[in-house]
Amino acid sequence: MHRWLLKKGINIRYFMLVLVVLMIVLLPVTVNRSKDNTPRKQELSAGVLSEIPPAPPPGDRTEGNCVVTRDKENFAGKLPPAGPVEIIYRGNPDLMRVAITIDDGWNADMRILDLLKEWKIEWTAFLIGGRNLAESHPEFVKRIADSGGEVCNHTYSHSIMTGRDQAFVAGEIQNAQQAITRVTGKIYPYVRFCGGNCDAAALNWAAQEGYWVVNWTIDSEDTRKGITFEQQVNTILSSVRPGAILLFHFGGYNTYPVLATVIPEIQKRGYEVTSLSRVLEGTPYVLKNDKDKTDGGNDKSVSLFPVLPGVDENSGNGDPIE
Numbered sequence: 078m079h080r081w082l083l084k085k086g087i088n089i090r091y092f093m094l095v096l097v098v099l100m101i102v103l104l105p106v107t108v109n110r111s112k113d114n115t116p117r118k119q120e121l122s123a124g125v126l127s128e129i130p131p132a133p134p135p136g137d138r139t140e141g142n143c144v145v146t147r148d149k150e151n152f153a154g155k156l157p158p159a160g161p162v163e164i165i166y167r168g169n170p171d172l173m174r175v176a177i178t179i180d181d182g183w184n185a186d187m188r189i190l191d192l193l194k195e196w197k198i199e200w201t202a203f204l205i206g207g208r209n210l211a212e213s214h215p216e217f218v219k220r221i222a223d224s225g226g227e228v229c230n231h232t233y234s235h236s237i238m239t240g241r242d243q244a245f246v247a248g249e250i251q252n253a254q255q256a257i258t259r260v261t262g263k264i265y266p267y268v269r270f271c272g273g274n275c276d277a278a279a280l281n282w283a284a285q286e287g288y289w290v291v292n293w294t295i296d297s298e299d300t301r302k303g304i305t306f307e308q309q310v311n312t313i314l315s316s317v318r319p320g321a322i323l324l325f326h327f328g329g330y331n332t333y334p335v336l337a338t339v340i341p342e343i344q345k346r347g348y349e350v351t352s353l354s355r356v357l358e359g360t361p362y363v364l365k366n367d368k369d370k371t372d373g374g375n376d377k378s379v380s381l382f383p384v385l386p387g388v389d390e391n392s393g394n395g396d397p398i399e
């Protein structure tokens with residue numbers, strides 16, 4: 078080749094120079110092309126993947142006595158209408174169980190949550206949605222759930238539910254539930270109205286929304302100014318019976334020491350101290366699982382309940398602690 082180049086009269090140094098220049102110019106083009114290939118492949122893969130339809134979100138399911146939902150923003154209508162339509166004052170009298178229910182959320186004594194968690198007690202909170210509670214403090218809602226509490230609905234504004242129209246009652250329930258379910262992902266079929274007060278119309282509208290209205294068997298009287306610890310403990314322990322639903326408040330008088338005293342005493346008497354759902358087992362006031370629906374599921378017929386026995390207009394208005 079050398080000879081051939083000489084024969085042709087081409088200077089070999091000139092030839093080498095051209096060769097080096099060509100290499101410098103062409104090499105980056107080749108490298109760039111190979112780099113270009115990578116993103117093209119990725120785009121192609123992404124294109125193929127995007128053609129596969131996303132898996133449908135798993136449906137809501139009934140778990141224990143609540144609906145668990147993935148869609149935490151649109152839960153209206155997820156509960157079947159509740160029936161029979163009546164106020165619940167007590168759980169199953171055939172079970173040696175007593176329920177702890179704690180209301181509101183204002184001025185919460187956090188030792189209550191620590192105690193129930195430490196003692197591994199299932200229990201039930203009736204939490205207000207608005208008024209600087211569940212909606213403004215999702216961390217409080219989460220802490221209740223983490224402490225073993227089933228978080229139930231205590232309306233959005235804690236208004237008295239007598240003389241209201243359907244839109245008001247339904248809105249109060251739905252708005253509170255949204256603030257709760259956004260955090261817990263769960264919907265329990267229970268609502269407690271402010272002070273336990275409601276009229277027949279509100280009771281029916283709550284049932285249409287899927288909720289039983291739950292009051293209580295024994296009031297700890299922790300919203301009564303001047304009440305003493307001894308009075309509260311005596312009231313509770315003298316009234317305990319199977320299926321009893323006990324009423325407390327997060328910011329009530331003596332609530333923490335009273336709970337710390339009565340829980341072990343009630344357990345010593347052979348009761349399980351537990352949640353509302355647990356004391357309602359075996360009654361008509363529980364959600365039916367899908368497998369139960371063959372025998373009718375929840376009673377879909379919602380009839381007007383004409384008489385509301387025993388609602389004390391002045392008790393437990395829930396605005397207790399200044």
Ligand SMILES: [Zn+2]
Nearest residue numbers: 180181271395
């Ligand atoms: Zn209240």
